[in-house]
Amino acid sequence: MTDTTPTSFTTHGLHTSAAAQARLRRRYAAERRFRLYGIAAIVAALGVLAVLLFTIVSQGYTAFVNTEIELEVYVDPADFSFQGTTPTSEEIRAGNYRNLLSSALEENLPDADAPGAARDLRGVLSGQAYRQLRERLLADPSLIGQRVSMSFLATSDIDQAFKGNTPRDVPEERRRVSNLQYEWMDYLEEQGRISTSFNSNLFTEADSRQPEQAGLWGAIVGSFYLMLVTAVLSIPLGVGAAIYLEEFAPKNRLTSFIEININNLAAVPSIIFGLLGLAVFIQVFGLPRSAPLVGGLALTLMTLPTIIIASRASLRAIPPSIREAAYGLGASKMQMVFHHVLPLALPGILTGSIIGLAQALGETAPLLMIGMNAFITTAPDSIFSPATALPSQIYIWADSSERGFVERTSAGIMVLLGFLILMNATAIFLRKRFEKRW
Template sequence: MNNATSPKGIYAIAPERRLGGAAHTALVQRRKAAEKRFRYYGLGALVVSLMFLVLLFASIIAKGWTAFEQTYLRLDVDFATDVLVPDGDRSEQALSSANYPALVKNAIWAAFPDVTSRGEKRQLQDLVSSGASFELRNIVMNDPSVIGTQRSVWVPATAFVDSLIKGQMDRSLPESERKLSDLQISWVDHLLSNGHIEKRFNTMLFTDGDSRDPELAGIGGAIMGSLYTMLVTLLLSFPIGVAAAIYLEEFAPRNRWTDLIEVNINNLAAVPSIVYGLLGLAVFINFLGLPRSSPLVGGLVLTLMTLPVVIIASRAALTSVPPSIREAALGMGASKMQTITHHVLPLAMPGMLTGAIIGMARALGETAPLLMIGMVAFIVDVPKSLTDPATALPVQIYLWASSPERAFVERTSAAILVLLAFMVLMNALAVVLRKRFERRW
């Protein structure tokens, strides 16, 4: 008796084959309908995910694109000799510490000669940013011949004037609920009608460091801090990770110790990032005494966090190289080291670079470990070296997000857009490298 006619074989036949024509057809239709519903569920989940992603990006762009423009006022500044050099000393030190705020006050008061009361003059001064005096200082330091002359200078307006010009301040609200009074709004409208107010590209956003004044705050210091930190991370994590992967994949014996190392590497890739911050705080700062809040320490901490990712990606790239390459090189008389360095490593390098770039992109967006080593400090100056105090772009976003001012909200969104642009570029570079150099065996 064969399987088809035996009792066991009969029960092994699919149910739809044991049913009659109509029942069999109905069962098939239900199965196809279930498969179609499952496809629709998957498609619906994908559509909903894309909708939320579009909503997220639309919200960030809507709040952040205005930060790339800044409102400026044109002032007719009198670089009076009796204000800048009352004693005749024109040395660099004397010019650097001259009374530039007085020039700003005189210029804005001269634009409205009818304003005479002390309270109104104070309100008038509030239209001009405190950074205006630094603009005048730079002009005088670069060209001392302007002393004793009168020039038109564009200086940044305050964040409140900037919000009014950008339409972010509701004029219909009661005066007590607005940051600008009715009188100040009338002055702004007067300056705008005379061409003394205009919006320009906000170069300070990319060149300056952090500031308490929103209109002067920039991400230049955070960008440089992130670049220095990523430089340290790349110079340490890539060669060490590749060397570790080559040893484990090509030279290490298969025993319990290497198995233990591999398990720990896989586990370290899933350790919360804040643990690496605690480790960096204990070892690099408290024990080794390295400078706190510096890109050097930040790079070392992110190196520890990135190493497992680089090692795992590098081992996968080495494994993808066919064994025939090794066998052919060894058969031609090459040594084990020559086989690895001349044949296997060049073929695995695209995958290694892809893994390293993805690991660097992850490190670029990390905040928790940098908070633990003090890179959350308020840093005004742009760092010039690896040991200067600095912050990073994700930390700068964290700091601005906790500020209540509307101008910091738009700068937070703008900084997020810049960070996303960097991460998209890094991931796109990884895809290009993989497509350009990857070989299919």
């Protein structure tokens, strides 16, 4: 009988021909290349992320400290107008603090009375220094007529120069800090009377025209109200819509049309929702512009598709045996959904909701369209008050050319990233904590 066994197989059924071996080598080589491509992509992504984070941190970490100058101030009673023996708070507030601090600078700095030094003196202390001295005297009026040693906030130019963020080896006409001011800085550093300390203004003050006084507190409060409105509206509506579509809605063309549109809305650019908020909530309903209420409504529209899709995926992941067991025990459909399916799907629903809110927290375009990029110097006290948010505050600072705002822009990004990381970490924790494997 003729042997019909192919020459490409051995008695053990393995490929031994040269062509088969070549195909195996090419396949293994392709697999190795694919793994290398994957590793290279991950390394490239991590490298870009590292460069981005390094750039942000290197430009912004100095914003978490500010420069203070220690001065001895003689609180001259002649700079106050007292009607009686005991000064009132109004009389203390009306004091000539500019003259008090100018005199203190002239006493504490060498060559302060040189020709042309008056302009340089005005560029040493921040405008907040007057408020610092006034608050100190309001707390203790007995200091009037005495010498007081205090640390005062320096201007942004002195602050940036002392931190080394501005070059010193350039011609004086190209610098914001004069040679005389640099001499004063060197003198104060030798005396140990100029130093950096934690910048509490960054977290306790709202926006300001002066970089050294500008802070994120107004934006943080505005973001809180914004997320409050978004969460209160989007989570109940999104979860409710997901439960109805997944568990109760009949499967017909109408529900299919709704599902397609929800998926499409998740891919709509965020600025479209800002235009919708401007056209509907402000122009039609007359809601206050720049208010967290309007911003929250616009972000609710943007967040709803994400929450609905994530919630439906969580409900769909529950095994059918759970539903069948509930029915077998005599549960109604409502009881089956709310007593058995929904508690098991809750970790995924919470995760999707938090991720949707984190996405909303970082959105800028919708807020710009409804005017939440205004210059707000006080923190909002309600959802109807004019406010800004962290992304729009970063946008405002990035639009300024002053070096002090450059570092605050990076610091604002770091704070925003911190909130986003915290929210995503919370989502991961909740998923791991309550997740059940089937």
